[in-house]
Amino acid sequence: MSLPEGDAQPRDDARKTADAVARRSYGKLVAFLAARTRDVAAAEDALSEAFASALADWPLKGCPENPEGWLLTVARRKVIDMYRGRRRHEIAGEQLRVLAEGLDDAATNAKIPDQRLALMFACGHPAIDAGVRAPLILQVVLGLDAKTIASAFLTSPAAMGKRLGRAKDKIRQAGIPFSVPERGELPGRLDTVLDAIYAAFTEGWTDPGGTDVARRDLTEEAMFLARLVTELLPTEPEALGLLALMLHAEARRHARRSRHGDYVPIAEQDPALWDSQMIDEAEALLRHASAVDSIGRYQLEGALQSAHVYRCRTGHANWAEVVQLYDALFALVGSPVVAINRALAIAEVHGASAALDAMQEAAADGRLAEYQPYWAARAELLAKTGAHAEARHAYEIAIGLERDASVRRFLQQRQSALAP
Amino acid sequence: MQYLLMIHAEEGGWNKLAKAEQEQGMAAYNAYTEALKKAGVLKSSNRLQPSSASTTVRVANGKPQVQDGPYVESREQIGGYYLIDVADLDAAISWASRCPGASHGVVEVRPTWSMPA
Numbered sequence: 001m002s003l004p005e006g007d008a009q010p011r012d013d014a015r016k017t018a019d020a021v022a023r024r025s026y027g028k029l030v031a032f033l034a035a036r037t038r039d040v041a042a043a044e045d046a047l048s049e050a051f052a053s054a055l056a057d058w059p060l061k062g063c064p065e066n067p068e069g070w071l072l073t074v075a076r077r078k079v080i081d082m083y084r085g086r087r088r089h090e091i092a093g094e095q096l097r098v099l100a101e102g103l104d105d106a107a108t109n110a111k112i113p114d115q116r117l118a119l120m121f122a123c124g125h126p127a128i129d130a131g132v133r134a135p136l137i138l139q140v141v142l143g144l145d146a147k148t149i150a151s152a153f154l155t156s157p158a159a160m161g162k163r164l165g166r167a168k169d170k171i172r173q174a175g176i177p178f179s180v181p182e183r184g185e186l187p188g189r190l191d192t193v194l195d196a197i198y199a200a201f202t203e204g205w206t207d208p209g210g211t212d213v214a215r216r217d218l219t220e221e222a223m224f225l226a227r228l229v230t231e232l233l234p235t236e237p238e239a240l241g242l243l244a245l246m247l248h249a250e251a252r253r254h255a256r257r258s259r260h261g262d263y264v265p266i267a268e269q270d271p272a273l274w275d276s277q278m279i280d281e282a283e284a285l286l287r288h289a290s291a292v293d294s295i296g297r298y299q300l301e302g303a304l305q306s307a308h309v310y311r312c313r314t315g316h317a318n319w320a321e322v323v324q325l326y327d328a329l330f331a332l333v334g335s336p337v338v339a340i341n342r343a344l345a346i347a348e349v350h351g352a353s354a355a356l357d358a359m360q361e362a363a364a365d366g367r368l369a370e371y372q373p374y375w376a377a378r379a380e381l382l383a384k385t386g387a388h389a390e391a392r393h394a395y396e397i398a399i400g401l402e403r404d405a406s407v408r409r410f411l412q413q414r415q416s417a418l419a420p
Numbered sequence: 421m422q423y424l425l426m427i428h429a430e431e432g433g434w435n436k437l438a439k440a441e442q443e444q445g446m447a448a449y450n451a452y453t454e455a456l457k458k459a460g461v462l463k464s465s466n467r468l469q470p471s472s473a474s475t476t477v478r479v480a481n482g483k484p485q486v487q488d489g490p491y492v493e494s495r496e497q498i499g500g501y502y503l504i505d506v507a508d509l510d511a512a513i514s515w516a517s518r519c520p521g522a523s524h525g526v527v528e529v530r531p532t533w534s535m536p537a
Contacts, residue, residue: 173531174509174529174531175507175512177508177509177511179508179510
């Protein structure tokens with residue numbers, strides 16, 4: 001469609017309104033559309049057609065008073081048409097009736113019930129392959145396209161599209177419910193949702209320079225999701241802990257790189273560069289969470305961030321406390337990654353040899369052979385014990401495994417600082 | 421929605437149990453079946469004869485090829501099934517986790533070919 005010259009303004013307004021609605025309500029609309037049929041793909045298709053109609057319609061007729069309601073009405077008609085058109089034997093007449101029901105109310109009703117949490121629980125369901133839960137939530141709740149998600153998760157758009165499609169089929173075919181689990185089941189089920197959100201965050205975080213736009217966006221989107229969960233479940237301590245953990249990490253983003261783009265480890269960062277507002281919010285969230293008295297992984301990780309910030313700001317060494325927190329975290333998740341960080345804290349209290357001993361057990365885990373932080377930590381500790389030849393070798397492997405050029409440079413500097 | 425709960429278990433397991441344990445196992449299955457009936461979700465169920473009683477049939481070049489034994493030779497075989505009608509996967513999982521088979525084997529939860537009503 002081509003509009004006359006003078007009409008650029010209404011077209012811009014229409015796009016702006018549509019973008020704002022997409023940002024604010026995409027997941028809400030998908031959730032509402034898919035909740036009855038469990039057909040996420042159909043809901044997404046209908047919604048994207050509704051957005052296209054809006055961009056054609058609004059510049060001519062003006063933006064509707066209730067854009068969400070307008071989009072929902074159009075999208076629901078499209079879903080009904082889609083089902084009729086395909087003559088799907090699986091879809092019962094009853095379902096079409098349910099879909100059509102209240103169709104006209106939607107346009108006038110300003111309030112669309114927020115079922116995004118239910119949608120997140122469907123996408124993060126344990127019956128969905130764990131690796132696709134985070135991409136699925138990013139796509140279905142936030143409307144990110146498969147290409148953006150694929151680049152963040154280092155796969156091809158085609159492969160990512162296929163995995164997302166399979167997961168949506170599973171939701172529909174297996175009858176995965178769109179509902180918030182019962183009280184008793186909630187903590188366990190919430191964990192899988194929080195893990196997915198955290199996975200989205202860490203994927204974005206592996207680009208601390210923020211040079212890759214898709215990745216930088218992903219940390220923002222993940223924080224948006226974490227915030228959404230805490231708004232909808234304000235008394236779940238682990239949800240609060242996760243948001244606190246993310247805020248702490250995000251608060252130090254700008255301090256992690258020097259002006260020349262070099263990597264700066266936390267101990268050498270300038271606390272004045274940290275975002276104190278984010279840190280304050282994180283601290284408040286952790287206090288709030290601890291009042292519930294139900295400790296969990298994300299609260300512990302948030303508390304560790306908090307301890308690091310306290311030490312760097314005050315110069316008061318709190319390594320014994322840090323080791324305790326890592327002990328608790330290791331007991332809870334038992335991951336080799338935690339064991340490495342725990343060993344580094346032990347080095348501060350009991351020395352590098354004790355830390356190397358502590359890391360020995362974790363080293364038995366085969367996955368660590370390709371894990372850069374393991375080799376970097378090992379190199380650091382070996383250097384401290386004076387085993388320079390071994391340290392040089394460990395740095396070599398760490399450098400070879402790193403994909404961020406500035407971290408590579410940092411490791412190379414450490415390596416060349418070793419005595420010959 | 422209807423779900424088929426398939427109990428996969430080690431075939432020889434049952435015969436290795438002492439008599440008292442077998443009785444206990446039977447009682448557990450009876451109680452489970454009773455609970456499903458009481459809840460009004462049971463469509464049908466049965467225990468299967470061992471896979472040594474299985475026969476596989478396929479038609480090749482218009483001729484039925486009949487073979488002794490199960491389709492997949494494996495230590496674990498389907499020993500029984502429950503067909504249940506419940507609201508969604510969570511309800512099906514909840515029933516599957518109560519099935520005694522989930523403790524001595526694995527219960528596979530599979531929806532039948534139909535859409536949610």
